[in-house]
Amino acid sequence: MLPPPIAIRVATEWLAARARWQPLEVGFWIVAFAAIWLFPDRHLILTEIAWLGLFALSLDLILGYAGIISLGHAAFFGLGAYTAALLAKYEIINEPVLALLVAGLAAMALGFVTSFLVLRGSDLTRLMVTLGVALLLRELANRLGWLTGGADGLQGVSIKPVLGMFRFDMFGHTGYAYSLIVLFILFLIARRLVNSPFGLSLLSVKGNPLRASAIGISVDGRLIAIYTVAAGFAGIAGALLAQTTSFASLEVFSFDRSADLLLVLIIGGAGYLYGGLIGAIIFKFMQDYLSALTPQYWPFWIGLVLVVIVMVGRDRITSWTAPFRRIASHLNWRALARHVAASSSERR
Amino acid sequence: MLTILFDGIAYGMLLFVLASGLAVTLGLMNFINLAHGSFAMAGGYVTVILVNRLGVPFFASLPIAFLASAVIGFVFERALYVHVYKKPHLDQVLFSIGLVFMSVAAADYVMGSGQIFVQIPKFLQGQFEIYGIGIGRYRLLIIVICGLLTVALQFILANTRFGSRLRAAVDDSRVARGLGINVNWVFALTFAFGSGLAGLGGALGAEILGLDPTFPLKFMIYFLIVVTVGGTSSITGPFLASLLLGIGDVAGKYYVPTLGSFVIYTIMIVVLIWRPQGLFSRAASR
Amino acid sequence: MMFKYTTGAIAALAIGTFAAGGAFAQDTVKIGLIISMTGQQASTGKQVKAGVDLYMKEHGDMVAGKKIQVILRDSGSVPDNTKRLAQELIVNDKVNVIAGFEITPAALVVAPLATEAKVVEVVMAAGTSIITEKSPYIVRTSFTVPQSCVIIADWAAKNKIKKVVTIVSDYAPGFDAEKSFTERFKAAGGTVAEAIRVPLANPDFSPFLQRAADAKPDAIFIFVPSGQGGSFMKQFAERGLDKAGIKLIGPGDVTDDDLLPGMGDAAIGTVTAHFYSADHNSAMNKAYVAAFEKANHFRPGFMSVGGYDGMNLIYSALKKTGGKADGDSLIAAMKGMKWESPRGPISIDPDTRDIIQNIYIRKVEKKNGQLYNVEFETFKDVKDPVKAAMKK
Helix, strand or coil: CCCHHHHHHHHHHHHHHHHCCCHHHHHHHHHHHHHHHHCHHHHHHHHHHHHHHHHHHHHHHHHCCCCCCCCCCHHHHHHHHHHHHHHHHCCCCCCHHHHHHHHHHHHHHHHHHHHCCCCCCCHHHHHHHHHHHHHHHHHHHHHCHHHHCHHHCECCCCCCCECCCECCCCCCHHHHHHHHHHHHHHHHHHHHHHCCHHHHHHHHHHHCHHHHHHCCCCHHHHHHHHHHHHHHHHHHHHHHHHHHHCCECHHHHCHHHHHHHHHHHHHHCCCCCHHHHHHHHHHHHHHHHHHHHCCCCHHHHHHHHHHHHHHHCHHHHHHHHHHHHHHCCCCCHHHHHHHHHHHHHHHC | CHHHHHHHHHHHHHHHHHHHHHHHHHHHCCCCCCCHHHHHHHHHHHHHHHHHHCCCCHHHHHHHHHHHHHHHHHHHHHHCHHHCCCCCHHHHHHHHHHHHHHHHHHHHHHHCCCCECCCCCHHHCCEEEECCEEEEHHHHHHHHHHHHHHHHHHHHHHHCHHHHHHHHHHHCHHHHHHCCCCHHHHHHHHHHHHHHHHHHHHHHHHHHHCECCCHHHHHHHHHHHHHHHHCCCCCHHHHHHHHHHHHHHHHHHHHCCCCCCHHHHHHHHHHHHHCCCCCCCHHHHC | CHHHHHHHHHHHHHHHHHHHHHHHCCCEEEEEEEECCCCCCHHHHHHHHHHHHHHHHHHCCEECCEEEEEEEEECCCCHHHHHHHHHHHHHCCCCCEEEECCCHHHHHHHHHHHHHHCCEEEECCCCCHHHHHHCCCEEECCCCHHHHHHHHHHHHHHCCCCEEEEEEECCHHHHHHHHHHHHHHHHCCCEEEEEEEECCCCCCCHHHHHHHHHCCCCEEEEECCCCCHHHHHHHHHHCCCCCCCCEEEEEHHHHCCCCHHHCCHHHCCCEEEECCCCCCCCHHHHHHHHHHHHHCCCCCCHHHHHHHHHHHHHHHHHHHHCCCCCHHHHHHHHCCCEEEECCEEEEECCCCCCEEEEEEEEEEEEECCEEEEEEEEEEEEECCHHHHHHHC
């Protein structure tokens, strides 16, 4: 046992080490930003990857860090998309950045309200409740045809230039740069969040809620907070979709979207923030390639990928991401123990 | 008015047969199997091939559909599912969604993407009236078959040796093994039986629900509602839940067509919040 | 600011390569075909695709010294996908024409792109009236929903049908159908007892049908998207409505040739107005049906001729421009184009770029043991009534 003052110092150091930027991470973002200039003709799919990555990041926050399985994360995504599209269509807020924030806040509000529904219950109950909320919103958007355009989608949305300067062009140049910057900023926030004591307490809640509450962590409070934040992220991802395509349809709420999202996160691996981003890259290119190759039967191969991933084992499939996991200092209590042991022996 | 009630009951009964297999795998074996609808679809397509292409009588094709789906279920259970029982729920969800995607594309490849109907015999078509209540012949048949099945199911689970073995295997599989029950075998048979029921439901339901490759996705939510709302501790729970869902759905569409499926989803969420173990579950008191 | 200039430069560069790409690819004309091969509307997509394939098989892939290349993309019945795919086809593959579009939202969402990139958009399936007005580069080879609805309204009024209940799917073409039918039918002295809208993705029609039956109408007017007719027809018969003397009328989507063979005898006697029947009596159509059934395992439906004629329109326009494939030349060549299709004589309205075609009144009958829509009355050269009314 370490004396308390040293223990505090060790813990602080360890937290700081966790939060430190690693070369590989820096490299990742340099490549992402370099793509603005390097691959101008791939900006359309890259834009999709950016918002899908953000959406998966949001799911990672609740699944990877809080252990809540959701089949209805599209609810927040869709709410964000419709909010942004409606704001633009009726010219309530013309500045896309501002509309993005409002969409995020709207999704957060919904996230806060619905978070109380997922606090308790088994995996199955949570699954059904999240799915139910998404279906309910879809039906609502369908019923409010006068506002949302119903099953035809919201037509005639035109998005004003970002900050009054950058128009959304057909080639997706502005769209990509804009989405990437938003993704980066939100990623920084998420990174800060999970590397804070709050993030650690979340992991302890995921690991063992009972023990977590025994050491004085408010389990419900933590879950509500992270669910709300994640909902906001998903809302902003949806708003990005709406703004870059100037369109929103009922599909934003669809079950397929939530299911695909799980696949995205699983390909990349959950619980270290980069999983969603890497998964989004792989998933989009795979889907693009397969659907161009066999436009009729590509879902079969996507399904096969899912089955194989589970059969082989998620850990083994995503083991190639280990370097990423390490640099993102995926929390591992054994690693902490080793660290404590090492630093305490140094001190001696 | 009463016609609507009758239609609702028939619809609910059909949902029950379709979902009862899921109640068994999900409730008793605690396995989240979203691919349940795929087995139902298989049964439906088997009937279509038998009746429409090979000219097998409709009634003879029903047991074949049951057997075909049961065999498919058995093979899948032994080959794939058995490896996923012990995995976390997340894996089960991913795995079964993958199966759904595959089955949708495969059905499209083999059977085409259009909606297909079974050619049911003449005497089952149409409607007759008793005291002003319009009774669809086919719906009446559904009610009869499903009613019999429900009784049989309840009897098997509660009163037969196999039923008690199954319950033992679920409650404590280690002790059950110790008592000489072949747990793997019990699970495999149960799974096959559940898939067979789904196949039978698919065969019966093709006429009313329509059969196309997106069947497993379209009805997945209904099956899940039946099982979660009904609770998974008995057969009676899902049965009552199916009836409620069927009548509620049909009556809702008749009386308030503008609300659509709104009512169903709201009720589901409320019930799940209020009694997470299901509406008719004794375990809710735990 | 640096950033702004750089994106500007890239955009300029990309537009440069875009134009240059067109110059290099002198010898091929690319057609981006975006249609649903999976999802809810997959059967529509397959019909259109089969029509396109058949045309290319019969007429080769060379026209006016150009090689025609069709690039197929699956929209999965999701409009946001359609938009991205169209964008990629235009920007990366540098297609000269985009075509397909199984549902109205898909056709609409691409319209601004067609305008911005000056690329011709050939709508081969979607049927809402307003589509062609959304861009000067849109041309349609399928149909407009009101074309058929107005004709069937006239027919119903003339044939002792006084009271009707309308049942339509809850989306734009459904509203179009309901509105155009109701207006025309009321003007002719009929009454609409009840207007019911069913959700687009709906498993069970029976409660809606019961509601319609309880209103005791002379006929039920039905519009559901191609593909849902089968289950509707089943439940119509199951309610015994056919025996109760309630007629079934509507545009031809409900008795789509694609599904008709599987509907059973319940469908017999349904009267619909539409632009194509596989039973259409012409030498050209007989050859078309024979070739189509040989190449596919199913009967050609009305969606397939949309694809077939769409290709014909593109080929003919290229011949007229001598191979010039830019949007302005093509759309100019397409306006007023007239030709003989398996469905009968058709032309493109030079003012609206919408299709002008014959609408036939048909009745479902059994011929050689198979169900067909048998035509018995022809309305010649029907324009889209919605746009025609707006002009007045």
